[in-house]
Amino acid sequence: MSAPMHTARRTASTGKRLPWWSVVLPVVAFVVLLTLMTGPGQAHAVGATSEAPGIAYLLERVLDALSL
Template sequence: MSARTHTRHHPAAPGGVDTRLPWWALTLPALAFATLFVLLLNPSHAQAATADPALTQLLQRVQELLAR
């Protein structure tokens, strides 16, 4: 038994599919891209680049202890 196909009673939009995105659907990815691009241009602004040497040594010691 074949199923009936549904036909449109309204003509399709002249420009194709009429879909509206919320404002954040374009803003958030653009903001994330811009943030990463700025960090790429000037990595000294990244928090991890200016870590305290004592903290770095502590983390290395913890890693050595866990590796045993």
């Protein structure tokens, strides 16, 4: 007595779509990295006594770049 063979059936289209964030997140990441790379041409070191710009400076740069 032999067991019946089960074959996988593939359909041409399963009807599944990508979620919106799987397209938007890589685009946003690319734009942010591109903005950071094309920032000011001169880099400078931050001294221990001066204030570090922190996340507020980064957000300001991103918002400035988006308002072109």
